Every structure is written in C-alpha cells, then in structure tokens.
Amino acid sequence: MLLKEIKHVFHKELDQRYGSDEVDHFFYHFIEHYLGLPKFHLALQPEWIITKEEEGVFFRGLSALKQGQPLQYVLGITSFMDLPIKVNNNVLIPRPETEELVRAIIEDYKDFSTALRVLDIGTGSGCIALSLSKYLPMAIVKGIDLSPGALKTARENARLNELDVEFVESDIRTMNLPEESYDIIVSNPPYVLDMEKSAMEEHVKEAEPSMALFVPDDTPLVFYKYIVSEARKALVKGGAIYLEINQRFGNEVSNLLEDHKFESIELSKDLYGRDRFVKAINTKKQNIKQK
Ligand SMILES: C[S@@+](CC[C@H](N)C(=O)[O-])C[C@H]1O[C@@H](n2cnc3c(N)ncnc32)[C@H](O)[C@@H]1O
Numbered sequence: 001m002l003l004k005e006i007k008h009v010f011h012k013e014l015d016q017r018y019g020s021d022e023v024d025h026f027f028y029h030f031i032e033h034y035l036g037l038p039k040f041h042l043a044l045q046p047e048w049i050i051t052k053e054e055e056g057v058f059f060r061g062l063s064a065l066k067q068g069q070p071l072q073y074v075l076g077i078t079s080f081m082d083l084p085i086k087v088n089n090n091v092l093i094p095r096p097e098t099e100e101l102v103r104a105i106i107e108d109y110k111d112f113s114t115a116l117r118v119l120d121i122g123t124g125s126g127c128i129a130l131s132l133s134k135y136l137p138m139a140i141v142k143g144i145d146l147s148p149g150a151l152k153t154a155r156e157n158a159r160l161n162e163l164d165v166e167f168v169e170s171d172i173r174t175m176n177l178p179e180e181s182y183d184i185i186v187s188n189p190p191y192v193l194d195m196e197k198s199a200m201e202e203h204v205k206e207a208e209p210s211m212a213l214f215v216p217d218d219t220p221l222v223f224y225k226y227i228v229s230e231a232r233k234a235l236v237k238g239g240a241i242y243l244e245i246n247q248r249f250g251n252e253v254s255n256l257l258e259d260h261k262f263e264s265i266e267l268s269k270d271l272y273g274r275d276r277f278v279k280a281i282n283t284k285k286q287n288i289k290q291k
Contacts (some may be wrong), residue, residue, distance in 0.1 A: 003031070003041075003048040014065055015144050026071055028059055036287075055240045068203040071088030074279050081131035083161050091125040092212040097270040099190055101244050101277055102128055105186060108240070115140060120233070121172060121187035121227055124212060126165065127152030128186055133163045139184075144170040145192035147211060172226050185231045188244035189223035190215050221247065224253055232260045235282040243278045249276035 007027050016024045028039035034057050035050070042048065050058070058157075064074045072078040073095045078085050080094040081102055087093050109116060116139045120129040123143030133141040143165060145151050154167045172189065190223045192213045197205055215222055224243065241262065245253050250267045257265050262280035270276035 080127040094127040118184045119182045122189045126157045129165045133165045142166045175233045183239045186242040189248040237284040239282045247274035253278050268275045
C-alpha cells in the first residue's frame with residue numbers, strides 16, 4: 001500500500017474527531033516513529049510503498065486513536081526536557097507545565113558544585129527525577145510512587161536514558177522520611193478536583209490513571225499536607241521545596257508552607273498565566289502552628 005493512501009484513510013477516519021491539522025500531526029509522528037523517516041518524507045516521495053507489516057502497525061495505531069487513546073500512549077513514548085520518556089496507561093503523560101517546574105529548579109541549582117540530594121514525590125514516569133539527574137549532574141536523585149506500574153516504567157526510563165536514579169515504592173501518606181536527608185524536594189502530586197473531571201477531555205479522563213490525577217473535592221490539599229509536613233523534617237536547613245499545584249489553591253498551599261515555617265515562599269504562574277508552582281525554603285525555625 002502507498003503511504004499516501006494510508007494518510008488518506010487516517011483523514012477519513014479521524015478528521016471528524018480531531019480535525020485535519022491534528023490528524024496530519026499524528027500521521028507525521030507515525031512516519032517518524034514507525035518508519036524512522038523524517039516527517040516531510042511523504043512530500044518528497046509521494047509514491048512511497050510500505051510493507052504489509054508496517055501497514056499493520058499503522059492500522060493498529062489508527063484504531064487506538066479512533067478509540068480516543070492519546071498519541072503518546074499509542075506511540076508508547078514522549079519527550080520531556082528533551083529526554084525520551086516511555087509512557088503507558090500506568091503513568092501520567094508529562095505536561096509542558098511540569099517542564100517549567102524542572103527548569104526553575106535547574107536554574108536555581110545549576111551553579112552548585114557540591115552533591116545535592118533530591119527527592120521526587122509521586123514520580124510517575126520518572127520525568128522530573130530523570131531530567132533533574134540529567135541536567136544537574138551533581139544531584140543524587142530518588143523518586144517515589146505508590147504505583148508499581150509507574151515505578152516499572154520509571155525504571156525503564158532510567159535505563160533508556162542511562163541515568164542512575166533510584167525508584168522506590170512508597171505511599172505519600174505514610175512515607176516517614178529520614179530527618180535532614182534532602183536538599184531539594186519536588187512534587188507534582190494529584191491535584192485535579194473530582195468536580196473538575198467534567199470539564200476535562202474524554203481521553204484524559206479515560207486513558208490516564210485516576211490515581212495520578214484526582215483528589216476528593218472536600219480534601220483538595222490532602223497530599224500537600226503530608227508532603228509539606230514531611231519536607232519540613234526531611235529537608236536540610238536552607239533546603240527547598242518545589243510544588244506543582246492546582247491553580248485554585250495558590251494561596252492555600254502558600255499558607256500551608258507558612259504554617260510550617262517555610263520562608264521565601266514564591267507562587268508563580270505557568271505559561272498559560274495560571275498559578276501553578278510554589279517554591280519555599282526550609283529555615284528550620286521552631287514552633288510549627290498546628291492545624
Ligand atoms: C500528577 S502525577 C505526577 C507524575 C509525574 N511526577 C509527572 O509530573 O508527570 C502524580 C503521581 O502521584 C502518584 N501517587 C498518587 N497517590 C500516591 C500516594 N498515595 N503515594 C505515592 N504516590 C502517589 C501517582 O501514581 C502519580 O504517578
């Protein structure tokens with residue numbers, strides 16, 4: 001079959017759901033990923049023939065896209081901070097906002113020459129942990145998650161990128177971190193409210209793991225409370241916490257950090273102008289206000 005004929009089938013089957021431009025985008029990714037050819041290949045070689053086997057791969061991918069699977073899950077891979085990151089239904093697809101969080105940490109620590117102990121809480125695919133390990137070579141990075149499937153994927157990603165990051169199964173609610181054991185704690189925990197589900201795209205709700213995304217409406221800060229309280233203990237004096245947050249709760253998360261005597265609390269926005277990140281320093285002052 002000619003490649004251009006398959007492209008035609010993609011448009012016929014998918015345009016109504018995704019729009020023609022998006023379908024072109026999918027198709028070019030398929031060409032790169034499955035055929036190892038540049039995406040403009042079809043323009044140069046309009047009569048390019050693909051094998052029966054390749055045809056099968058394209059049609060299986062088409063069927064997954066028709067069912068609403070995100071492109072990254074269909075290909076099994078995405079890119080985060082220019083690192084290839086394997087993804088599947090056990091892990092959240094890394095978001096561009098999270099790259100901003102990682103860039104901020106790299107910017108703050110790029111000139112450090114001493115060892116930095118870093119903990120990524122709720123590591124998922126390992127995207128944060130691995131990119132910090134890559135771009136802060138003096139960092140000794142550990143990632144924790146409750147999901148065995150996520151941890152398996154994170155370990156595969158460490159091998160894929162030849163990075164030495166330890167991934168350990170642990171529950172945010174019971175993690176009990178050793179005292180003064182980290183210089184940096186970073187987390188992008190579940191923060192989407194159950195009531196926000198209805199506004200989300202179907203494929204996100206259906207394909208991505210619920211445990212990576214949602215928190216009950218009546219306890220939106222549940223994970224932040226555990227993380228901040230543990231970070232207070234586990235960070236060294238002068239150590240920093242970096243959190244990705246739900247845009248609705250910038251003030252609440254900042255107040256939580258203040259209650260735990262963190263200082264230099266900075267709330268910042270993502271590329272869409274929404275409150276998305278909070279950073280703070282652990283000064284180790286006493287008298288934590290109990291709530
Ligand atoms: C929003 S995802 C973040 C994944 C990844 N760090 C990223 O930024 O793309 C939250 C992660 O927290 C994990 N998680 C959920 N509940 C947890 C718990 N109680 N203890 C540890 N990890 C948990 C999920 O499995 C998921 O991987």
